[in-house]
Amino acid sequence: MARPTLSDVARRAGLSPTAASLILNDRPSRLSEDAAERVRNAARELGYRPNMAARSLRTKSQTIGFVSDFITLAGFGGQLIHGAMLEARKTEHVLLITETEQDPLVPQAIAESGVERSEPGVATAAINALLDRLPEGIVYAAARSQPVNVPEAARSVPVVLLNASTSGEPVCSVLPDEYAGGRSIAGLLVDNNFSDGIVIVGGSRAAIHDPASTPAVSRRMDGIFSTFDEHDIAPMAQVECPIWDSQAGYTAVKALIDSHKSFDALLCLNDRLAFGAYQALAEAGLHIPDDVSVVSFDDDPLASYLRPQLTTAALPFREMGELAVRLLLDPDAEKREYLVTMPVQLRSSLRPQN
Known part of the structure; x- marks a missing residue:
């Protein structure tokens, strides 16, 4: 008889393998207690035992998901990513980056960028691919500073918005002041x-x-x-x-x-x-x-x-990326808006009036 897999447990509990994995590995998530109980019951009924070798390999490389819309095409996107990577490296985390090329933002921003919209479901698929790697959480970044809708798929783990805000549930968001x-x-x-x-x-x-x-x-x-x-x-x-x-x-x-x-x-x-x-x-x-x-x-x-x-x-942007990762890894971070100072670069295009 084949050994029960995580997918078998998830199927019986009526959840995704990612959700089942979060519960069975006692990882932080926003899943309900009812969902957690269904997963545990399914694991007991099937006699599921985790693959300890695979778990050991996973824990050697702590990961943080970085999801954006079309940030690699934006002039300053590299600085946001670079800052996040620098901060992740300090805590021995690996930044896993994916881009949806969709428009959880304002539609005209996509049009002006010249990016064609992806087929529906790309954002969810990209996020699920990250969640399968059991990240500590997800930094959800926007190329242009504006409100976003956090995809439902991302809400099973801690999320920090970078260069974005939301009018929905309380969440940490990092913006320029x-x-x-x-x-x-x-x-x-x-x-x-x-x-x-x-x-x-x-x-x-x-x-x-x-x-x-x-x-x-x-x-x-x-x-x-x-x-x-x-x-x-x-x-x-x-x-x-x-x-x-x-x-x-x-x-x-x-x-x-x-x-x-x-x-x-x-x-x-x-x-x-x-x-x-x-x-x-x-x-x-x-x-x-x-x-x-x-x-x-x-x-x-x-x-x-x-x-x-x-x-x-x-x-x-680099400082914003660094702060987003620090907030993501801080379980006590207050869910609110964090503003980062825009330093003035005083150069030679300004001359005092007499």
Whole structure:
């Protein structure tokens, strides 16, 4: 008679092999006590005995699952993964990475990325493949900072959201502190005596409460305007750009120059917009920072290679990845939002006003 397998136990209990394994190995999970009892009863009735050799091999390599949407195609995705790997290595864990290429996020984010949607069930299949390796838990990461829906398949183990949030059940989520970052960049302009000639490139104050805007954009804008309001500063123009890329930045600033309006500083909502702004200013014979100062957000790797180098608030993706793994491995971590400081990289694109 063949020796009963884990799959036999799971089938009799009406659960997946992953769920049965979590229960029989006393691993943390969110499975109900009723489900746990069904698995234990099925194991007793079948005479199931775990394969101790296989269990021994598994425990030599502790694992953490890292699930994302299409993060490998995002400019900063590598830093999130690198930070998570560094922290996992400190505790002798192995990071197992998979990507769903699906849209638990906002559908237009997928469309703008150029990624084709996968067939339904890819996310669940990817997560189940990780769960079969009995990870300590799963870091669920998004390429763009916005709300996500955690797939049901991931909820049998601890989950930490990385660069994402949820309005559902309490969970640890790690995000950049966009509000403080907005205040820091706006504060630089205030501290350097800019007031009447500031132009915001990329969005307007309406984004703070726009339901279509992501929380990251809303918080960034809220931080900017909270600082300006404190100092009675009103930007002379707010140029909205549906897509934050270099072409949009170039087009917006060229139109501003062609309107013959005089301005002193461009506050670009991300570095790619600033890259386009640099080009438009150069074509018009305007020099940075002598004629116009430029500040921005993200700290794209190219920001320090521009001439003059771009002053920008960095997205702290490596630190966020590290924190996500620390929270995942801390059983006492409070289930709430954790914000990571966006450090300002003060470079030569900013010159004080007289």
